[in-house]
Amino acid sequence: MKELTYNTEDPIAALATGWEESAIAVIRTSGSDAIGLASNIFSNKGGLQKAEGGTIVYGYVVDPETGERVDEVLAAVFRAPKSYTGEDSVEFYCHGGIPAVSVVLSALKKGGFRDAAPGEFTMRAFINGKLDLTRAEAVHEIVTARTARAHSLALNRLSGGLEKRIDGLKKRLLDMLSSVELLLDYPEDELDGQAGEYPLDAKAVSELCADIGRLAESFKAGKVFRDGVPVALAGRTNAGKSSLFNLLLREDRAIVSEVHGTTRDYIESWITVKGIPLRLFDTAGLRASDNPVEAEGIKRSGEVIAEAGIVLYLVDSTEGLNEEDEAFISGFEDAERLIKLWSKIDTVPAAGEENDADIPEGFIPVSSVSGKGLNDLEDALSEAALGRKGLEDDVVIDSMRQRDLLSRAKEALVNTAAAAAEEAPLDAAAMELRDALDALGEITGEVSSADILNNIFSNFCVGK
């Protein structure tokens, strides 16, 4: 194996929480002598050295050069192999804020730790056999998840859901390969009772191929949950775009605002519909502008609509469809991306029941005043994002690496199935099966190169 970017023997340290003013910050360390080195910069040196794994010691971090107490902390001690990395580890719970974190990190560096690279803790956990690669990747996904549902899917992978699925597929592959290799090693005339029987069942190969293909396909859904889907609101001026935008945001805000201290600006136009993260763009503002850059605004609206995964096209029910609307709708190429809304149904002057006959076919009636139609709209958004069947399986992948490896395995099995159907010579089939097995092994990390590992872990945040 080529060398990893970083020496895995060094004692490492990194901030594992954000660089914000906060009550607490966590600084993580790991390494075979992490406890000894940490105790050298700790006021209660003996207490830390003797601490059992899984216990917490109170004290001060001390600058080893000046002897000055630089912060009051709790130090949690973990002893190998019962730690995140599988090595000895001390986690410091110090005061939040940049100066506190800086002085503690500086004391740790003077004490012999080096800055950890992004993902280095998880990479060590992988190297030490604490996690397979699918779980290691989930560590990153869980931190960057945008919705509770995305978090839950990543947690499932972290808990080994994907690893188990891959292991099941590998077992079926291995059974096939064994029976093929048995015949290759011992020509059939040497074996009793199996004479003449072709060792591969074309149907079983095709089923396995289909199962691998379905898992590869789940990448689409995984990507929806990981990256979200851009949704553009379109329609003529005064079609009710801004009201609907605000309604969708407000519905979601109610959830966000339960949470104290949310201050990330970009959340403002992210909404969550049935656990799916959607990035909502209102093209209204771009068009309604009175200043001379209006032409630019219209151009940008067009770009937003072109790039959106889903377009909500609003028609004001009190005005009805006109030529401009019909031109937009008929000119829209990908019907599955388009959701047509019949807006402002609250203002239709109906006596009692509204008249459904008035609603053009394929339009969903909505009211931003009463919220009527919001459920239907959410169903339509979910269907446009995930397809009619929604999410049928809790095990989905969201890593392109995994998708590509599954596709490679699937292709090898397509070839195997063709060979089996023709009862072709076994050498070629065995090679294909071995390749499929290698691809699955690479997913979980049984087969992996330093390049792959460096690439996977370099996307992580520091401290993971």
Next chain:
Amino acid sequence: MKELTYNTEDPIAALATGWEESAIAVIRTSGSDAIGLASNIFSNKGGLQKAEGGTIVYGYVVDPETGERVDEVLAAVFRAPKSYTGEDSVEFYCHGGIPAVSVVLSALKKGGFRDAAPGEFTMRAFINGKLDLTRAEAVHEIVTARTARAHSLALNRLSGGLEKRIDGLKKRLLDMLSSVELLLDYPEDELDGQAGEYPLDAKAVSELCADIGRLAESFKAGKVFRDGVPVALAGRTNAGKSSLFNLLLREDRAIVSEVHGTTRDYIESWITVKGIPLRLFDTAGLRASDNPVEAEGIKRSGEVIAEAGIVLYLVDSTEGLNEEDEAFISGFEDAERLIKLWSKIDTVPAAGEENDADIPEGFIPVSSVSGKGLNDLEDALSEAALGRKGLEDDVVIDSMRQRDLLSRAKEALVNTAAAAAEEAPLDAAAMELRDALDALGEITGEVSSADILNNIFSNFCVGK
């Protein structure tokens, strides 16, 4: 005592780290039944219930309504009184990121915890006698400190430096008050050997008064470390302001960039000089603009200069002083706020040594190219911020509340000293001494009202 804003019996929970994508987030809980309630939403219920204080249990947080595992966590158990608040407490170390934190907080709320108010953990620590008020206030200051020196001053207060100082002052006050009250309770003719001796030593009273006054005065320095000092760069176009600005920023950047992941934009123009946080404003950009709002730019430059705590005025040494420079300098009212710089000394075409005689009196020669003069400039900045003597004492206050109470105590002692000098009747002196003692008691929180507490703790971040 009036009621506190929040019921101190409720089990409380809050995020103690920032709302950012990060490896780890810490969610803190406290309350007399915190361990029981937390174990109800924990996969390893028995393990958490039986855990000793200061130990860590691995498991999953479980939504009590759905039974779903919502995050993989470490739970640290603290048992009263050995906890931050003095109550039973569980801290959850869960995955960072908004969804992970949201689902864990939501499970805690369903499990019987309520959101903690800002500062509520520290308020409970105060109420339960874990901290006096000077230390409780330092908890907030330590988190919001801008430089390592400011952090160190706050850590000193947190460790009880100010509390001890106040206790010492109180003891001296109490001794004086006792001797006065002894005479008031037992008129002098009843006491042997003390007949005729006035119980207050005017010199001792004055010394105590001066010590209290010095501590009150340290508020100025404390405020410098807490809030920083705005520093404006001024001078004619091409005097070298932007180069110096960049040099000062770069010097500091070298320190900041040692630290991975620093992304807070506002740091960009904060610099640290001898541990003092300075907010650097370059007025150059405002003036050099070519567009029609130049007049507005000059007006804003003037405002920045007027509001700055320190003004660095640059004169290009290759051009020399002109009338505009002399008008600015002579028109500047507060000489202590003005630092005059003789810039671009690198470009003076001197053969060998530069000629110091060329430098006008009171100017510091600097070169943004070679960095020459930077040390002298830093000395001058420190002196302008803190005075010629710098920081003489590690115990400084940075709370206006403490300053006002110290001033009240000082005033009472000024009156006492006057009474003592005249050997005035003792009743009035006793009243003044009691008032001074009350003021000092209020600083540490022996004497405190609900209003004061609510006011102090409401400035804290949530989770502290």
